Amino acid sequence: MTESDREYSYSSIGKDIHRLDALKKLSGQAVYVNDMILPGMLYARVKRSPHAHAKIVSIETSKARSLPGVRAVLTGKELPYKVGLYLVDKDILAKEEVRHYGEAVAAVAAETAEIAKQAIDLIEVEYEVLKPVLDIKEALLPTSALVHPNLGSYSYLSAAFTPIPKTNVANWTKIRKGNVEKAFGESAYIVEGTYENPSVQHVPLECHVAIAQWGIADKVTIWTSAQSPFTVRNLFCKTFSLPLQNVRVIVPNVGGGFGGKAGIHLEPLVACLSRKAGGFPVKFQASREEEFSLLPCRCALTYKIKTGVSSKGKILAQKMELFWDSGAYADYAVNITRSAGYSAAGPYEIPNAWVDSYTIYTNKPYGTAFRGFGHVEFHWGIERHMNQVAKAVGMDALSFRHLNAVRPGSVTLTGETLSPFSGNVLACMDAVASSIGYGKLSAEEKLLEEKGIFRIGKGLALLHKAPAMPTNTSTAAIVKMQGDGTVSVNVGLTEIGQGSTTALAQIVSETLSFPLDRIDVKIEKDTDSDPYDWQTVASKGLVMSGNACIMACKDLLAKGYAVAAQVLKTRPEELSHTRDRVFVKAHPQLQVSWSNLALGYSYPHGESIGGPLIGIGTYIAQGLSNLDKETGQGNPAMNWTFGAHAIVCKVNTQTGEFSVLKVVSAFDVGKVINPGLLRGQMLGGIVQGLGTALCEGYVFDTSGHLLNQNLTDNKIPTAMDLPVIETIAIESEQVEGPFGARGVGEHSMISVAPALGNAIEDAVKVNITRLPIRFEDVWRALHSKKGENHWLAGILSGFCTEQHVQEK
CATH class of the missing domain: 3.90.1170.50 (Aldehyde oxidase/xanthine dehydrogenase, a/b hammerhead)
Known part of the structure; x- marks a missing residue:
């Protein structure tokens, strides 16, 4: 292999490249x-x-x-x-x-x-x-005061949302699939449960x-x-x-x-x-206190689920009611309500489904988008509920999920048929279950239990999410070659810590076959000079901006080859290139440097051809449609990313104190672009998920005052609180993704909480239904158990709710 050949085969995808913006941020030179x-x-x-x-x-x-x-x-x-x-x-x-x-x-x-x-x-x-108006039940009463008496006069996006004038309902999303009542009548068991999440603050480092x-x-x-x-x-x-x-x-x-x-x-x-x-x-x-009350938070959710299953454990029907507390204003909450509505079943195939998802006004700080866009909240309910359904039919939770999880050919709540390229949630589940030794105890774990007051619990939870975005979501990229043959990249996608700048540089590097030191992806965004991007949300950035960058690179190469073909008196199809030059494949000695092509080629006698090499790429989400307002049928998902978490915990059977010993997480990412960035995304999301599970949540008094609007009274996990964390990447390539990749920015936070809830239940047989899970909640549940088959009696301080299981 010649030096030129080695340059030509330069590859960046799959490499653990350090973040390109790290030094500026670590040195304090980055400007905010x-x-x-x-x-x-x-x-x-x-x-x-x-x-x-x-x-x-x-x-x-x-x-x-x-x-x-x-x-x-x-x-x-x-x-x-x-x-x-x-x-x-x-x-x-x-x-x-x-x-x-x-x-x-x-x-x-x-x-x-x-x-x-x-x-x-x-x-x-x-x-x-x-x-x-502080309680969503009160807000829905016909006699309730109206937070927005003029709701009927407000303008709104009518194609997607349905506010109900003269009520506190800012949006009502309906999903209807099959015949729910008929399927309930055919069910051997019916299991009902209610699950609750409080509002939570984002707590970005920069207010x-x-x-x-x-x-x-x-x-x-x-x-x-x-x-x-x-x-x-x-x-x-x-x-x-x-x-x-x-x-x-x-x-x-x-x-x-x-x-x-x-x-x-x-x-x-x-x-x-x-x-x-x-x-x-x-x-x-904004001050930190203003972040909590002046500015938006995550919506609170109360989720009611009723599930009908056959005697063999197959889900036949599910009715789901999601009551989203959006606070005083709708903001993103109406779209969270919509997105959660069409995803509410989790990664399970439900042949007969009925979903009502409501955005409800209250007199609290208003809710907006939060990592996971509602999926963190409703997966707490669905994944805790799946364990209760499995127990009701006498099945192991892992086997139950194997039977009911989606796979290629499954039909979603909105009628979309999953393709063979939709990812593999079962592979994720099996990977995390194997890693923690699900269903059995290691020798070390047995020794810990022999001390008498501790029990080891192991739980898992599945997850899925697709980008929640309008049907006309689009983005663009501009790739410009400088006079020395280096390349600058402009995209509208914002670097908010997810590492997109580095990942996109790797995609450009791979597509151009240029080394990373020749690529500069601009961090500062300017609507006057950067190409359009809808928003940096929804875990769509890598897929959409990555594809736009690939197209822009191909456009730049095509333009460069066209000029080089004139210079070298051949056809563009006969050319190839390295990091420095374009050459004729059959005669490599016939070549022209990129630096001589970048701004236009000049012949020795002075005539010039070409011009600045600028590649333009655009990408728009394919195949999306609005949902039918009465049935919820349609195609709202560009692609799905699936995953699973498993948790090992230790619980004190006398005091209810518990600790998370290990978290294992697996995601079907399609293709790993950068292993280090991927692990960073996973770790960050897992830690945020543990915060949701363990300690975070707004607390109000009876007059609506927020009592914990600071980081003294509203704790978040720190590095000192971390358990052992293992991350696993499953790769089943996404056809539409850049080099087969899928987004995973939000997913690592989803379902961490129910995995912990399931682990605690495995350890001490109590069913916690409200977040966050505090030691006293487990203690209350332990001391309220009555009889071997009664999961939880007595509702104390509203922290836990009783499950209803009907055997027919």
């Missing part, structure tokens, strides 16, 4: 919005409501306006705008009434952050406190922050820590009736998002403050 200070920049603060629901009687701002250094003060009455993603229901600042604790009622821009804080303290607000400057001729520039610059631009322009060309959104490095930075949040407020302050740039940096 909070690092930015613009000339003349002002600083914003907001006045937040101490009440969950109240009428605004008056707001006195004269003292704040007269404070030296204050340049702008705003209240809701001055802002005749509504903001919303799929349902336009939110004011920039509260008008007439506040709908949740921590909602902003006034804002200030001042020359320093300290002056802004002083001005906020000088603003006096008189409220008439109203009784808040929300935005800078806006409203310039002359209504030209607005926004710098923001956001997952979706084009969404910010589009929604901003819709809110203020501006043409898209008037608004420029710039996103530098982002310190994490997890869905909380996917929509539009602070940007309209700082822009309005800038306009009132005479066009000076205005910056708002």
Whole structure:
């Protein structure tokens, strides 16, 4: 093999390449919005409501306006705008009434952050406190107060969502498949259960922050820590009736998002403050407490499931009711409701299904997208429930899942038939079960149990998820060759910590057969210069932007070959290339360098041909359709990613204390692009999943005050809390994916909690149905067991609910 041949065979896919942005971030050279200070920049603060629901009687701002250094003060009455993603229901600042604790009622821009804080303290607000709607059961009563009395007048995306005017239901998604009642009548067993999740905070390392400057001729520039610059631009322009060309959104490095930075949040407020302050740039940096109450969280969920099974354990019918507590505003919650509705059965084939998924307004901080987009929440219910169904029919949980899990040819809730390229959930389950020795104890585990008060439990849980996105979701990539033959790549996909910059560089490297040191994927996003991307959400980035990059690379090569063919007096089909040159395959000595082609080739006598080599690639999701509003039938899924978790835990049978000893996770990723990045995604999601399982969740008092709006009272796991973690990649290539890859960004968080719940039940035979699982919950359940066959009696503090099993 010649040196040229070795260069030509250069490969990047499957290599454990360190993140290309790591050194800048580790050294502190990476620039975030909070690092930015613009000339003349002002600083914003907001006045937040101490009440969950109240009428605004008056707001006195004269003292704040007269404070030296204050340049702008705003209240809701001055802002005749509504903001919303799929349902336009939110004011920039509260008008007439506040709908949740921590909602902003006034804002200030001042020359320093300290002056802004002083001005906020000088603003006096008189409220008439109203009784808040805090419980979803209460919210659904015909006599309930309405969080949004004007719901019927709001604009919304009618093709996908169904708000119910004069109720607290912001959306109702229905799925109907087969004949549920007939199948229940034919079932040997019917098992019912209710499962609950609280709201949870995203806790990105970098809190929300935005800078806006409203310039002359209504030209607005926004710098923001956001997952979706084009969404910010589009929604901003819709809110203020501006043409898209008037608004420029710039996103530098982002310190994490997890869905909380996917929509539009602070940007309209700082822009309005800038306009009132005479066009000076205005910056708002949220505090950690404001992340919890001013800004959005994950929706709470109560999930009711009724399952009918045959005497042999085959699921015949399932009725599912999902009640999503979206808080005061709809935001992404309506789409979470829709996505969870068509995925609600988990990775199981249900021949007869009935799903009602509701988005419900309450007077709490509002819910939005969160890693997993509802799947973390409902998989807690479905995967705990599958264990109860297996027990009711006398089957082992593993065997039950083998019998009922989807496989090629299975039909989803919406009528989609899974192809042979849809992934293999059974392979994931078998891999994790084998790793933990499911169903038996090792010698070491037996020794631990012999100490008397401890029991070892082993549990597993399956998962699936497809990207939840509109039917016209598209993206693009631009690949440009520089004069020295290096390549720069521009995509609209935002790097929020998932490693997309490195993975896309590897895809470009593989497609061009160029080494990685020749590839530069730009991190900063700019809607004025970068190609469009819908959003950085839904685990679709690697698939869609990866495909767009492949097409852009092929376009660049085709253009380069066309010019080289003229230079070398041959056809493009006769050419090949290395990292440095294009050559004739039959006569390698006939060659031209990429550097001489990059900006246009010049002959010795001065004539030039070609021009700058720029490749353009686009990709749009294939085969998607809207769901029928009455039946839920359609094709909402671009592709599915399947996975499984297994957990080994140790439980103290006297106190209920438990510890997670080991987590094993397997995902069918199609094709591993970068093993290190993949493991990083898995580890991060598993740790977040453990947080959901063990300690995270909003706590409110009876008046709607959030009691744990900080990281002292709302714990998240740290490195000190980690068990042994094993990660497994299953590869069954996805036809539509770049080099066969599937997305896995969200999936590693899904079903961690039910795997733990199943492990605890395996150890001490108690059925926990509400998250998070605390030691006292296990203790209560242990001390409420009555009789050998009664799983859980007595509902204490609302933490656990009784299961109902009917044998027919």
